[in-house]
Amino acid sequence: MPPSRRQYLWKSILWAGPGLITAGLVIGGIQQDTSPLAIALVSLGLVLTIVGVSVWGGLLQSLFQHRSTQAGTDAVIAILSLLVILGLLNSMALKYPVRWDLTETRLFTLAPQTQKLVKGLTQPMKIWIFEANQNPTDRELLNNYRRLSDEFTYSYVDPQIEIGLADRFDVQVVGEVYLEYGGKQQLIQTLREGEVLSEVQLTNGIEKILRDRQPQIYFLQGHGELPLEPIEGGLYQAITGLEEKGYGVFPLDLTEAGDVPSDASVVIIASPQQSLLPGEVETIADYLDREGSVMALLDPETFSGLEPLLADWGIALDGRLAIDASGVGANADLGPATPVVTDYGTHPITLDFQNRISFYPLAQAIVVDEDIKDETITVTPLVLTPTASWAESNLSSDTLEFDPDEDLEGPLTIAVAATRSLDADEELDKSDAEEQVLETDDETASPDELESSESDDDEVSETEHNADEADAIEEDNDSVAEFSGPEARLIVFGNATFASNGWFEQQLNGDVFLNSVKWLANESEDLLSIRPKALTDRRINLAPAQAALLTWLAIVVFPLIGFLSAGWLWWRGR
Structure with missing residues (x-):
């Protein structure tokens, strides 16, 4: 006997109850709080379920014996289970969000x-x-x-x-x-x-x-350095990048100024074509001794006059042109005289750069003296060419080939960062002065004073021994800490073109330059990373006819094809 209309009504009420309960649970899970709407839906669902089961209880047993009812019940349970699972997944996604940026240029990912x-x-x-x-x-x-x-x-x-x-x-x-x-x-x-x-x-x-201060950056002028204007081969883009970061940028002519300004955070020497005067080199050396920071961008086949100063730091310019035979530059229409770098030294400047690209056209290698006797100086490679590279000695040859007898085999170091501890020299001078004073006092002291002094020395010796033990423990605990005392900082690049107009915005070139300046200026290491880039306009400009054609295809033609295909399949099935 088919069910009556009243039975259909109670059957609908019975199934509406669990549906409302599920909807309330899903909404509550998504909103992650006690939502009034969620409470209302769950309450109404419970009421409808109880009423439906009470009134329709006698018919329920007979109704479930029908095959259609069993199939419908399975479908409803599957739908309700799916809704519950989706609600739980949404709740977990809100509590533990995970985002994937699949755009080519990482459009939705912060730098x-x-x-x-x-x-x-x-x-x-x-x-x-x-x-x-x-x-x-x-x-x-x-x-x-x-x-x-x-x-x-x-x-x-x-x-x-x-x-x-x-x-x-x-x-x-x-x-x-x-x-x-x-x-x-x-x-x-x-x-x-x-x-x-x-x-x-x-x-x-x-x-x-x-920042609590504005770093002041001075570019040395007067020796044919790269111009600061927006012309080819100039440093205008680099200067603009510094100013956008809040730096003050000024030219510096030592023949007029006489000394490096006291507010100078960094002095940059960008590819001088004439040698600096000995007095200017001495001025720069004195500035470094006052906890100064200097960046030298030195192209091959030029004599800057800084060679003696660099030698004191254990740094020498190779002078030969760096050749990159890896073939990577061919993908960017670059020749072998433009090394493509993806390998960087372990240093705060380059910490985030690994496997990213930077270019150094017409660069020279830098040689570090591994046997330097000055223990206060530390030199770290920053930029390394590929293994398939060398420093070419014979540029007049028609073909560029590695000659193991004359050429320097790669990978080559193109840039280095160096520090020199200054308080070590001060402590040494202070110790020498104290020893001289003690020797003088011993010579003029009486025997009684000497005996008393020896007794005091024993007490002091015991105290110093205990202090040494404490210091040793402290040094063990802080063995990974970096030196934080006064120091001079020096960065040398065997290339200046990488930071010039046009090249500055290529890949990581600008980041290498700006991070180097920030490190020299004693900025926080949080600033030493890859800066955000301006978004590239990747829109396609369409003519009105092309735009109209795409609109009709997307809105009318393709959906119509889908409906017609579905209708044809349905007709065939009949």
């Missing part, structure tokens, strides 16, 4: 430097966007920042409504974006119509506001 800076925040930092309309692209970028640290927040403000807040930041136009941190405020970008937030400007703003 390593950005991640280091934001993760290292120790106090609240807030972005204020004085714009009423919230751009979804900007929100996605800001949410990426916020995921890195609970200290990072952002807020959209309508300057026409919240006038007091706009006055506090001295907002001039709608679209200004301010950064607030540690009581400091900084304008980082003004959003024009159709413009989006830039990770480059946002991260540069964070880097600047975190």
